[in-house]
Amino acid sequence: MYVVIEGIDTAGKSTQLDLLKSHHPDAVFTKEPGGTAIGQKLRAMALNAEAQSNIAEMFLFLADRAEHIHEVILPNIHKMIISDRSMISGIAYASSIPYEIVTTLNLIATSNTLPTHVILLELSKEELTYRLSQKQNDGIEARGIDYLLDIQQRMKKTIELLNINHLYIDASLSIKEISEQIEEFINE
Numbered sequence: 001m002y003v004v005i006e007g008i009d010t011a012g013k014s015t016q017l018d019l020l021k022s023h024h025p026d027a028v029f030t031k032e033p034g035g036t037a038i039g040q041k042l043r044a045m046a047l048n049a050e051a052q053s054n055i056a057e058m059f060l061f062l063a064d065r066a067e068h069i070h071e072v073i074l075p076n077i078h079k080m081i082i083s084d085r086s087m088i089s090g091i092a093y094a095s096s097i098p099y100e101i102v103t104t105l106n107l108i109a110t111s112n113t114l115p116t117h118v119i120l121l122e123l124s125k126e127e128l129t130y131r132l133s134q135k136q137n138d139g140i141e142a143r144g145i146d147y148l149l150d151i152q153q154r155m156k157k158t159i160e161l162l163n164i165n166h167l168y169i170d171a172s173l174s175i176k177e178i179s180e181q182i183e184e185f186i187n188e
Contacts, residue, residue: 092157121169
């Protein structure tokens with residue numbers, strides 16, 4: 001089982017991942033970007049907005065994704081893998097590249113390895129506005145609320161076009177309610 005938790009920044013992925021770690025101690029936990037040694041360097045470059053070109057930024061994430069699939073996902077494919085983000089984010093965040101091209105590049109980077117379960121934590125505009133006001137924003141969050149909401153819509157479009165087993169959860173629910181929905185989805 002290859003489970004992915006998706007959502008725009010501040011949706012609550014980290015909180016839910018911490019709970020999943022306590023419920024599934026034998027699972028392999030990972031993240032994109034940054035699940036490998038090379039990925040950590042690429043993640044820092046991308047989140048610090050070091051790439052001046054959208055295309056260069058996309059290729060940083062693709063390089064991380066290819067390494068991640070090779071080093072983490074494929075060697076553990078017969079175990080339960082739980083990942084913070086996946087190619088779904090990669091496709092969604094590469095919004096300046098034609099959808100078909102970025103999808104094809106991501107399928108190449110992942111060797112056509114798709115998650116078996118995707119959980120998308122969704123935020124309303126009001127909730128996102130509030131959550132961003134409570135923290136220091138990184139280079140991607142600084143692009144603004146409309147940008148992030150567009151990314152969230154692109155995540156949904158990607159999940160549906162790739163026909164991946166999924167669950168959408170209102171991220172404004174209580175931590176406990178979200179956790180219960182996730183566990184039910186994983187265990188069904």
